[in-house]
Structure formats: structure tokens, C-alpha cells
Amino acid sequence: MSEPKQYTAEYIIELENRLLEAEDTLEAIRKGSIDALVVKDQTAGQQIYTLKSADYTYRVLIESMSQGALTISEEGIILYSNNQFSMMAEESLERIIGRKVNAFVYDEDLPIVVEILKQRSANIYNSERTVRLKGKSNKEVMLSARKLPVSNDNAYMCLVVTDMTERRRVENAKDEFISLASHQLRTPATGVKQYVGMLLEGYAGELTADQKTFAQTAFDSNERQLAIINSILKTAQIDFGAYQLKISEQDMKQLIEETLIAFRPMLMMRRQTISCEFEEEVCAMVEPIEISLVVSNLIENASKYSPEGGQITIKLKREKKFAIVSISDDGVGIKDEDHAKIFEKFTRIDNVLSDTVSGSGLGLYWVKKIVELHGGEINLSSMLNVGSTFTIRLRAC
Numbered sequence: 514m515s516e517p518k519q520y521t522a523e524y525i526i527e528l529e530n531r532l533l534e535a536e537d538t539l540e541a542i543r544k545g546s547i548d549a550l551v552v553k554d555q556t557a558g559q560q561i562y563t564l565k566s567a568d569y570t571y572r573v574l575i576e577s578m579s580q581g582a583l584t585i586s587e588e589g590i591i592l593y594s595n596n597q598f599s600m601m602a603e604e605s606l607e608r609i610i611g612r613k614v615n616a617f618v619y620d621e622d623l624p625i626v627v628e629i630l631k632q633r634s635a636n637i638y639n640s641e642r643t644v645r646l647k648g649k650s651n652k653e654v655m656l657s658a659r660k661l662p663v664s665n666d667n668a669y670m671c672l673v674v675t676d677m678t679e680r681r682r683v684e685n686a687k688d689e690f691i692s693l694a695s696h697q698l699r700t701p702a703t704g705v706k707q708y709v710g711m712l713l714e715g716y717a718g719e720l721t722a723d724q725k726t727f728a729q730t731a732f733d734s735n736e737r738q739l740a741i742i743n744s745i746l747k748t749a750q751i752d753f754g755a756y757q758l759k760i761s762e763q764d765m766k767q768l769i770e771e772t773l774i775a776f777r778p779m780l781m782m783r784r785q786t787i788s789c790e791f792e793e794e795v796c797a798m799v800e801p802i803e804i805s806l807v808v809s810n811l812i813e814n815a816s817k818y819s820p821e822g823g824q825i826t827i828k829l830k831r832e833k834k835f836a837i838v839s840i841s842d843d844g845v846g847i848k849d850e851d852h853a854k855i856f857e858k859f860t861r862i863d864n865v866l867s868d869t870v871s872g873s874g875l876g877l878y879w880v881k882k883i884v885e886l887h888g889g890e891i892n893l894s895s896m897l898n899v900g901s902t903f904t905i906r907l908r909a910c
């Protein structure tokens with residue numbers, strides 16, 4: 514489904530540019546540097562914009578926007594508001610103009626507004642960060658700001674306010690659909706796993722060598738298919754906000770050691786060694802299953818993206834109020850410009866090993882989400898062809 518036009522960043526930029534052009538025209542006419550502006554219209558005729566007609570055009574334009582539009586002073590006082598903003602804020606225009614923009618957002622969102630007002634450059638500030646407007650419907654809105662050229666009428670910045678309700682509704686419907694679809698896909702795929710597993714275990718009689726090879730190949734492909742379905746399901750559940758963490762005190766050394774057991778055969782096959790440097794008694798407030806999956810994912814990547822014979826190091830320590838786990842490898846590494854990208858959904862970065870290893874590009878996305886749901890953070894330090902270290906910081910207890 515294509516995104517509704519009014520929500521695209523390009524459309525907001527286009528509107529703001531048109532607003533700025535209209536403002537420039539008005540300003541020039543007001544200052545007397547020109548008396549009027551003559552513009553060719555569609556029918557090859559000419560249209561003359563005087564102060565009155567240009568002002569009118571400008572007002573019609575901003576009143577017909579589906580976004581709210583505000584002009585504010587340096588102190589954040591609203592000098593102009595269109596009707597759309599008045600509808601979003603559920604306040605009459607008389608109660609909007611002359612008040613501070615801060616009065617319309619909740620206290621917890623004020624730092625975002627302050628940050629926008631402090632902005633020095635005249636470039637567009639198109640933040641994905643949103644605030645909630647006070648009012649009965651508590652609308653979630655995205656603020657895009659542009660600083661205005663210095664003028665003598667106090668106008669300092671224009672703000673375009675986009676209602677996120679519809680966008681969230683579409684996103685939630687999409688996440689719910691993905692979540693349901695992957696649930697439905699998982700059931701038959703699990704059935705295939707059970708029956709092919711029974712074939713391999715000889716429940717239907719002894720298999721010939723060829724039959725065994727074929728059944729084993731089918732089993733391995735089905736395992737990969739299930740892993741991808743599970744990753745998609747988990748990602749959709751996180752995005753949909755249907756993820757409940759049951760946090761409790763956990764001994765991190767024990768948790769990591771238990772997680773490691775499952776990796777021994779794979780690491781042996783790839784002749785990779787793992788060394789552990791664990792401080793004793795590092796306790797963290799975590800959901801054990803999820804954090805074990807986070808650690809598993811990072812170890813699996815460390816192994817996947819390192820050549821045979823590589824060395825993986827896991828460290829655990831306590832630093833002030835945090836339990837810190839780091840997983841390092843001496844593998845292919847990641848270029849600086851890709852550091853942020855690898856945490857995005859469905860992102861796989863080409864490297865010398867990516868043709869030979871499978872993956873969905875979802876692992877690090879949900880790793881980061883899970884760590885953040887715990888109130889923690891994940892960092893990467895990596896150099897191409899030298900290796901990578903992923904470090905997670907979790908709340909210690």
C-alpha cells in the first residue's frame with residue numbers, strides 16, 4: 514500500500530518550500546522592494562500578486578494543508594496558527610495565538626520541544642520523534658520545524674504538525690497482519706519438521722543413504738524456514754507492542770554459561786574457539802529467555818561472520834549500575850558507515866562471507882529492541898577485516 518501523500522517527508526518539504534516562497538513574496542511586497550509579482554498562470558495568461566492577493570494565496574495554502582501550521586517567536590509564543598492545528602489541539606484559535614507552544618504538549622515531551630526551539634540552523638528539522646498534544650484525544654503528532662530568516666515581526670520559526678494517528682493505525686494493522694500470517698505459517702512448517710524428523714529416526718523403516726541425505730536436506734531447510742518465521746513473528750510482536758517482559762533478578766554468569774552450551778557443537782565444527790572472561794556475581798534485572806536469545810544471536814553472528822578457526826571472546830563485568838556483556842570476534846568486521854544500518858529491519862550488509870551464510874536481516878533489529886525494552890543499550894565497535902565487538906549494558910541489581 515502506498516503511503517498517503519500528506520505524510521511523506523518530501524511532501525512536507527514541498528509544502529514548507531511553497532510556504533517560504535509565499536512568505537518571501539509577501540515580505541518583499543511589504544518592505545516595498547517590489548510592488549507586485551507577476552506570475553505566468555496555466556492558461557499562459559498572467560497573474561499579478563499584490564500584497565492583498567499574495568497574502569490571500571498564502572493563507573488559502575496553509576488553511577488547506579492537512580497538517581497543522583504554526584509560526585512561533587524565539588520564546589515559543591504562537592504568532593500564527595492554521596485551523597488544522599486548532600482542530601488537533603482541540604482549542605479555538607483565540608486560545609492558541611499568543612500562548613506558548615509548550616502549553617499544548619505534556620511535560621514529559623517538553624525536552625523535545627525545547628530541543629527544536631534551540632535549533633540554530635535554517636535547515637529542515639524532520640525528526641521522527643513525536644509528542645502528544647494535550648486535549649481529549651491526546652493526539653500523537655510529529656513536529657517538523659524550519660527556522661525563518663531574521664525579520665522584524667518576531668517570527669522565528671515555522672512548525673508543521675503532522676497527526677500520526679492514521680499512520681500508527683496503518684502500521685499496527687500491518688504488524689498485526691504479519692504476526693497472524695507468521696503464526697499461520699508456523700503451524701504447517703512445524704508439522705513438516707515433525708514428520709521429516711520421524712522419517713530420519715526410522716519410524717517408517719530403514720532409509721537408504723540417498724533417502725537419508727534428501728530427508729536431512731529437507732529437515733535443514735525447514736529448520737531455517739522456521740527460524741525466519743520465528744524472527745518475523747517476534748519482530749511483528751515487538752513492533753505491535755504485544756511484548757510483555759517478565760523481568761527478574763538473574764545471575765548473568767550462569768545465564769551466559771547455560772546459553773553457551775548449545776553452541777559448542779557448531780563452534781567445534783567451525784574450529785572456532787570461545788574464551789570467557791566473567792566477573793563473579795554480576796546480577797541484572799532481565800527476562801532470562803529473551804536475554805539468552807540476545808546473547809545467542811550475537812554469538813551466532815560472531816561465528817557466522819568469522820572465518821573457520823576464528824576466536825570469539827565473551828566478557829562480563831559490572832560497571833557502576835550496569836551489567837556489561839561484550840561479544841567480540843576477529844571476523845570480517847563492519848564498515849563505519851554501516852554501523853547504524855545493521856540495526857535496521859531486514860538489513861543485510863554484503864561482506865566476503867554473506868553469500869555463504871543465511872540470515873533474514875532481522876536478528877540485530879530485535880536484539881536492539883529487546884535490549885531497549887529492558888531499559889538498556891547496545892553498542893558496536895568494529896573495523897573492516899579486523900573484527901567486531903557488540904556491547905550490551907543492562908540494569909544491574
Ligand code: ADP
Pocket residue numbers: 814815818842844845846847855860861862863864867871872873874875876877878901
Ligand atoms: P542476518 O545475520 O540475519 O543477516 P542480523 O540482523 O543479525 O541479520 O545482522 C545484520 C547484518 O549485520 C548482517 O547481514 C551482517 O552483514 C552484519 N553483522 C552482524 N553481526 C556481525 C559480525 N559479528 N561481524 C560482521 N558483520 C556482522
